[in-house]
Amino acid sequence: MSLLDDFLVRAILAGIGLVLAAAPLGCFVVWRRMAYFGDATAHAALLGVALALAFNASIFAGVLAIALLMALTVSTLSGRGFAMDTMLGVMAHSALAFGLVAVSFVPNVRVDLNAYLFGDILAVGRSDLAVIWGGAVLVSVLLYWRWSALLTTTLNPDLAMASGLSPRREQLILSLALAMVVAVAIKVVGTLLIAAMLLIPAASARPFSRTPERMAVIATLIGVMAVLGGIQGAFTFDTPTGPTIVTVAALIFVLANLVRLIRSQLR
C-alpha cells in the first residue's frame, strides 16, 4: 500500500482512471458532433459543486446530479428542433456563470475556485481515487455493454430502429455516461477542461484508425500519454497540472494531424 502514499502515483492513477472512461466516450462525442453538449454538461458541474457545498453533501454526488440534469435537459431539447448550437452555447455558458455566482453565495466556506475550474490532480486522495476508478469502471462497462447499439444509433437512428434498438434509450445511456465522466473528471482537470479530455484524444486518434474500436483504443493510449507527459511537464516547468495535461494532448493532436497531412501528400 505504500505505493499509494506517493501523491504522484495517486495523480497518475487518477489521470489514467479518467482517461479509461473519457477517451472511449469522447469518440462518441466526436462521432455524434456533441462537443458543445459535453461543454454544457461539464460547465454545469460547478453549479453542482456549489449545491454540494451549500447542503454539505459530497461533491461527487452534487456534480453527478447536476451534470445528469443538464445532460438530460440537453438531450431532450435536441429532439425538439431547436437551433442546437445556439441553444447549447447559451446553456454551457450560463451554467458556468450560474455556478460561479452560486459558489460565491456559499456561506463560511472559502472555496478554492481554481481547483474546481482547472482541477487539482496532485491533491487526489485515496478516497478520491476510489471514486474516480469506480466511476471510470462503471462508464467503461456501460460503454462496452452497449457498444454495438450505441454505434448503430450513432450511424443512423432509423437504421437502429429497424434493428429493434431504441435511439432514445441509447441517447440516455450516453447522457448518463457523460454525467458520470464529468463527476469523475472535476477533481482531475476541472470544469473548464473536461471537454478537452473527451475531445482531444479521440480527435487525435482518428488519423490512425480504420475501425471504431481501434479509434477508442488509440484514443485511450493517447490520453494516457497526455496524462503521463502532462504530470511530468508540470513538474519540469512548474506549471498547473490539469492545463499541462491538456496542453500535451493538444500537442499530440497537432502532431497526429501533421502525420495525416504528410501521409496524404505522399499518397
Place this chain on the structure above:
Amino acid sequence: MSLINIDNVTLHLGGRLVLDQVSMTVEPGEIVTIVGPNGSGKSTLMKVVIGALQPESGTVTRQKGLRIGYVPQKLHIDPTLPLTVRRFLSLPKRVSNDAAHAALADAGVGHLCMRQMTDLSGGQFQRVLLARALLSNPDLLILDEATQGLDQSGSADFYSQIETLRQDKGVAVLMVSHELHVVMSTSDRVICLNGHVCCHGAPEHVASAPEYRALFGTGTHGALALYRHDHSHDHCDHDHTYDHSHNHGHDHPQEKAKSA
C-alpha cells in the same frame, strides 16, 4: 397471408396531416412501389411500416416473425467515424465472415469488404446498405429512395439487382421512389400517394390513371387539371384536407383487377 397489412392509418406530424386513412398490403414475393411528390408522406409511411412511428388511428399488422431488411434513404457517415465495410455489416449484431461475403456478393459488391465506408461511391454505398439489409435473410426488403443521388444507369443497375434478388430469394420488396420510369418496369404494383392513396394497381394502370398524371404530368400537363373533382364517387368517402387540383377517382383494387 400478407407480410404487412396497413389499414386506415392516419398520422399528423408537427400539426400537419401527413397520412390520411392510408391502407396497403404487401404480399410475399411481390415488388410494391410507392410513388408520390415531395412531402406526400412516403417516408413517413415507411417509418410506420418499420415501426419507427406509431399511427394515431388505424392498424399495422405484420406477419408473425416477419424479418424486415431496411435500406435507408441516405446515410451520412461522419468523416470522424472510421468504419470498414466489413465492420459496418456487423452492426448491431456480429455476423460471420461467410455471411458478410455472401451478402456483399448478392448485392454485387463482393470486392469492397475492407474499404472505408466514407471512400465508397454513391452506387457502391447503396449496395453495401443493401448487403447489410440482406444479412438478416429478410422476408421483406424496404428501400426508401435507395437510389437518390445515383445517375440513371446507376439506379437502373441497382433496381435490376433488386429484381434478381427477388427471383433468387423470393424476397418481397417495398420501395419508395420518384424515379418512376425506372421503378415502374420492375414493380408488380404501384401505389400513388399524396397524403392519401390516390390510386394504385399494376404499373401500366397507374401510369395511365388521371390522378397519377395530375401529380406527375406526362406530357398532358394543364389539360388534366381541368378534370372535375368527382367527390360523389362511390369509394371516395374520406375527408379531403389536401389541396389538390386533380380528379379524385379512388379506384379499388378489385376494380383494377377487372379493368386491367
